[in-house]
Amino acid sequence: MSNxxxxxxxxxxxxxxxxxxxxxxxNAERYMQLRRILRRQxxxxxxxxxxxxxxxxxxxxxxVSGRGLVPADNSPAHWxxxxxxxxxxxxxGDIRTLLERDLIPIAMILSRKExxxxxxxxxxxxxxxxxxxxxxxxxxxxxxxxxxxETMPIASLRSHFLRFMMPSNMFVMPLEWAGLAELPRVxxxxxxxxxx
Numbered sequence: 001m002s003n004x005x006x007x008x009x010x011x012x013x014x015x016x017x018x019x020x021x022x023x024x025x026x027n028a029e030r031y032m033q034l035r036r037i038l039r040r041q042x043x044x045x046x047x048x049x050x051x052x053x054x055x056x057x058x059x060x061x062x063x064v065s066g067r068g069l070v071p072a073d074n075s076p077a078h079w080x081x082x083x084x085x086x087x088x089x090x091x092x093g094d095i096r097t098l099l100e101r102d103l104i105p106i107a108m109i110l111s112r113k114e115x116x117x118x119x120x121x122x123x124x125x126x127x128x129x130x131x132x133x134x135x136x137x138x139x140x141x142x143x144x145x146x147x148x149x150e151t152m153p154i155a156s157l158r159s160h161f162l163r164f165m166m167p168s169n170m171f172v173m174p175l176e177w178a179g180l181a182e183l184p185r186v187x188x189x190x191x192x193x194x195x196x
Contacts, residue, residue: 058118084167137181
């Protein structure tokens with residue numbers, strides 16, 4: 001496949017996602033509202049969801065700053081994107097309540113040991129993009145790198161949270177093409193289409 005063909009394929013996929021996410025009506029404002037709410041969450045006192053599956057998914061970890069951190073797999077990103085695709089924009093209070101009631105998914109599945117140690121145990125959301133045949137991928141890398149979560153710079157963790165949870169940093173790929181979502185060439189094409 002040539003670069004031009006790849007660019008057109010990615011553009012078509014992204015155009016379909018934007019049309020679906022906005023109901024085809026140009027209702028992109030709801031997408032931006034969710035972005036603003038997530039920005040506010042990063043500076044308030046609610047725990048930050050961080051993608052680090054080997055760090056005790058669902059456990060509430062205390063950062064040296066006192067901020068709560070909750071390790072997760074990609075499930076919170078799926079949840080965030082599925083809200084955007086349904087034109088749902090929770091308020092900060094809604095998100096606080098959902099966290100308190102353990103209704104934000106933090107993993108696709110928890111092991112018995114993880115479940116026993118977890119504060120947050122939600123594993124499914126109302127809409128599963130995987131069940132709809134889609135892989136959720138990130139445009140800007142959300143990897144945290146090595147090191148203990150408790151001592152990482154809090155600014156880095158806040159920035160990670162936004163990259164991890166913002167629908168504008170995500171794209172979907174058919175599951176049968178899931179491996180393509182990790183290729184730099186595909187990600188660069190997504191960035192070019194989105195004007196990133």
